[in-house]
Amino acid sequence: MTLLTVAGIEAGYGQMRVLRNVGFAVEEGEFLGILGHNGMGKSTLLKAISGDIPLTRGRIALAGQEIGGLPPHRRARLGLGYVPQGRQIFPALTVRENMAMAALASGRSPVIVDGFLALFPRLKPIADRAGGVLSGGEQQILALARCLCGQPRLLLLDEPTEGVQPSIRDEIVDTLHDLRKRLGLTILLVEQNVQFMESLADRILQMEKGCLSAPDNPAAPSMAVF
Numbered sequence: 001m002t003l004l005t006v007a008g009i010e011a012g013y014g015q016m017r018v019l020r021n022v023g024f025a026v027e028e029g030e031f032l033g034i035l036g037h038n039g040m041g042k043s044t045l046l047k048a049i050s051g052d053i054p055l056t057r058g059r060i061a062l063a064g065q066e067i068g069g070l071p072p073h074r075r076a077r078l079g080l081g082y083v084p085q086g087r088q089i090f091p092a093l094t095v096r097e098n099m100a101m102a103a104l105a106s107g108r109s110p111v112i113v114d115g116f117l118a119l120f121p122r123l124k125p126i127a128d129r130a131g132g133v134l135s136g137g138e139q140q141i142l143a144l145a146r147c148l149c150g151q152p153r154l155l156l157l158d159e160p161t162e163g164v165q166p167s168i169r170d171e172i173v174d175t176l177h178d179l180r181k182r183l184g185l186t187i188l189l190v191e192q193n194v195q196f197m198e199s200l201a202d203r204i205l206q207m208e209k210g211c212l213s214a215p216d217n218p219a220a221p222s223m224a225v226f
């Protein structure tokens, strides 16, 4: 089943159009990667899907339901989980409290937190430590764990390896593999790190100046332009 359909979208900031006629689909259970250098529009794409910025053209559907005009919290309730760049955890709250907040915000009971903590061996021993004192890599893992507490159908990840040391990067790769196996997650990840992407994604598209292509993989399905 197609979980996410993005059809001919355009979006940007004020008068500046960043995304140009972007269209693709993500199948349930798939891990789709979008690669691109700095400033090509990867974060803008995730912001448009999550609802942080409005569309000026096109459609977005989640499991067949049109979400392109909904505010971010309604999209989250329908199953969009978004881990933006910069992590945005609550620094004064503990790891456990950060996760409980995410569960509550999506209408779930905080009792689910312990089950999710068990999936993150790096976080379990520091569950009562404040988010703000964690290392950058630990904060990244917390941002991921927190998002999962909302039990999303689709996970949007923005450059989880940015500013993270190589050992933690490897750990994030292992964690994502493990989570996929256990939870059957569907993931859309944007990155500029080719190695990281190749070790995770089922399919990779490239973003250049706000447009998508699949130049390095002729076997990949052609871009649907709706």
Ligand SMILES: Nc1ncnc2c1ncn2[C@@H]1O[C@H](COP(=O)(O)OP(=O)(O)OP(=O)(O)O)[C@@H](O)[C@H]1O
Pocket: 013, 016, 018, 036, 037, 038, 039, 040, 041, 042, 043, 044, 045, 085, 192
């Ligand atoms: N809030 C904003 N207001 C105005 N312009 C912005 C804003 N955020 C991003 N841009 C511009 O939009 C373009 C695309 O930026 P975007 O952050 O989507 O790129 P990116 O591919 O995610 O890059 P990076 O890997 O550096 O995060 C860039 O020219 C950037 O300067």
